[in-house]
Amino acid sequence: MGIILVLIFWVWIYLGFMIFFGCLVASSAERAELAAADPQKDDKQLRDAARGLLILAIACLGGPLWFLSKRVRQRWSSLEED
Known part of the structure; x- marks a missing residue:
């Protein structure tokens, strides 16, 4: 049972980082397109993207980190006690 929980924990962290960095790359590409089209709109989009990330x-990472801190x-x- 312990091995299964550890595997779930590490997959959860891995997916959290992959989603986080995937959104970071996607927002960077979108920000570059917006900067070319309208520089004023880029600032608002940048703040919205940062808040979303x-x-x-x-x-994504709060749950596993909370679980890890609880175990520690x-x-x-x-x-x-020993």
Whole structure:
């Protein structure tokens, strides 16, 4: 059971990073197109893209990192009791 949880955890982190960097590349390409068309609109789009990436990073990576910190706290408290 522990191995399955570890595998799920690492796949979750891997997918989170892949989604995050995929969105980063896509927003960079879109930002370059917008800058060529209308420089004023690019600033608003850049802020929106940055906000979206932050939300995506928190959603994708926050869960696994919370799970990892919970496991570390449990392990640390069990070491202190010994």
